[in-house]
Amino acid sequence: MARKPTGKISEAIIENLNDAAIGIDKEGKIILFNPQAEALFEKKEEEVQGQKIWDILEISDFTRTFISLVKNSDPTRLEQVLPFPGNRIFLAKMHPVRNSDDRVVGAVAILEDLTTIHKMEKTMNEFVAVVSHELKTPLTSIKGFVETLLEGALSNPEVTRKFLQVINSETNRMTRLVISLLDLTRIMRENGHQKTSEPINLPEVIKDAANLFGHIAEEKGMHLIITVPDDLPGILADRDKIRQVMINLIDNAIKYSSIGKKDHEVEVKAWADESYVHIHVRDTGIGIPDDEIDKIFNKFYRVQKGLATELGGTGLGLSITREILKGYGGTIEVESVQNEYSIFKLKLPHILKL
Ligand SMILES: Nc1ncnc2c1ncn2[C@@H]1O[C@H](COP(=O)(O)OP(=O)(O)OP(=O)(O)O)[C@@H](O)[C@H]1O
Ligand SMILES: [Mg+2]
Known part of the structure; x- marks a missing residue:
């Protein structure tokens, strides 16, 4: 039969628990406060040892329930989901501690962050x-x-x-x-x-994606301008995914430009600084209303009024784009003025930095 852990072993277990552990005696004095409890309550063990729990921790739902456990004449194990400050939620498992005569001498609480x-x-x-x-x-x-x-x-x-x-x-x-x-x-x-990442030649990937739209841009009388230097540093990524990112953004730039003034322009511009490759996809299309600009990266979100609702689309393109970039340490932001322009700004760490 396995022996119960005692002394140093149980101390080591408590110290290394993922959850916060607090022990009090029958008077409510703190006798155990592991490193996770220190982090959770932002108090050091030395500060709290021997102090009454209600002097140390705010009288919250947790403290109240915990104290009632040692004050109860015949306590049993309690398990409760409790709110904590900062919108945090914990599962508090509270056990009475008994001595060899079966008398309650204190209680231990384990707080699991949910x-x-x-x-x-x-x-x-x-x-x-x-x-x-x-x-x-x-x-x-x-x-x-x-x-x-x-x-x-x-x-x-x-x-x-x-x-x-x-x-x-x-x-x-x-x-x-x-x-x-x-x-x-x-x-x-x-x-x-x-993930599988290989050094990829960005100018080639960007041009390859843009080529898919040459025909449709021409049909719509739009100018598709690619300003990408051939000596751009490479990035570590999956070629097909970065191609997908470029397709999504150029598709949007062309799609959301088709009414209003003539001679629309879509420009893909790329350059590098010492750490990142920057790619800007700019259009002179319908733009995005100020009050919706924060939502367009949300799944299924499509701008409520006007052209966007008339054109087909799932509202997933930008969520996919942002998720792909995130996977390679990249980011995407947008700047736009309604009925004027949109610029989608991408940043990806390049190989020279890595
Ligand atoms: N270049 C742009 N100019 C104006 N609005 C845009 C532009 N790009 C995206 N939007 C707005 O953001 C919404 C979300 O774009 P997203 O690419 O995620 O979805 P979608 O284009 O509607 O569908 P999908 O890409 O799946 O075909 C679009 O519906 C549109 O309202
Ligand atoms: Mg799209």
């Missing part, structure tokens, strides 16, 4: 709600058209054709949405791990 798990849960719930909503809209539309066809519209070939076209485009939209979502979750998962 803040991150709680936040993740909240984000996850919000995410599921938004995704369901995004999928429900095209599904409702498809169902409506299919029902109308089944109820008799099928006999009219022209109507049938029109309805099938809508169904087709809604199905395409759902497919794009699901593909983008899978991309996003994969990239977010990979960001937590070691």
Whole structure:
């Protein structure tokens, strides 16, 4: 049978716990305060040893419950989720401590930080709600058209054709949405791990992405200008992902420029300082309203009014872009004036720095 840890062993365990541990005696005097408790309450063990817990820690839900445990004549183990200052949430596991005669001589509390798990849960719930909503809209539309066809519209070939076209485009939209979502979750998962990174030639990747848009820019009478020096320092990243970033940004720049004044310009400019490669994607398009500019990197967010709602899109392009850049130590910011211009500003650490 395993022996109970005693003396030095139990001390070492308490010191190295991930959670904060506090012990009090029957009078409420602090007799145990591990390093995690020091960090949590911002007090040193020497300061608190032998002091009454209510003199040291604010009378919060936690202190109140903890004290009641040693004052209770027949206490049992307690487990409670409690709020702490700074929007933190802890699971407090409180145990009475008994001596060999089974008399309660004090209590020990272990505080497990649930803040991150709680936040993740909240984000996850919000995410599921938004995704369901995004999928429900095209599904409702498809169902409506299919029902109308089944109820008799099928006999009219022209109507049938029109309805099938809508169904087709809604199905395409759902497919794009699901593909983008899978991309996003994969990239977010990979960001937590070691990724494949190779030195990549940025000018080549930027030009390769821009070439895809040459035809459409020409059709719209837009000028697509690439100002990228060939001797730009390389970066360590996944070529396909950086290409995806450039495609997303150039696609937006062209897409959100198609009304208003003529002769629109889209410019991709890159240069390096001693640490970073900077890439700016500038357009002379519809711009972004001030009160929405902070939201455009959020998943599914699309500017509420005007052109953006008329054009197809999932609202995931910029979330994917930001997530990819984050994975390689990069950042993205935007500057924009409505009806004038937008500039998406990227920064990625280059190899000379690394
Ligand atoms: N260059 C731009 N000029 C004006 N508005 C922009 C620009 N880029 C993005 N936006 C706004 O930000 C929103 C989010 O962009 P994002 O690329 O994430 O999604 P999307 O373009 O709507 O869809 P997707 O990229 O998935 O096809 C857009 O819907 C648009 O309202
Ligand atoms: Mg986009």
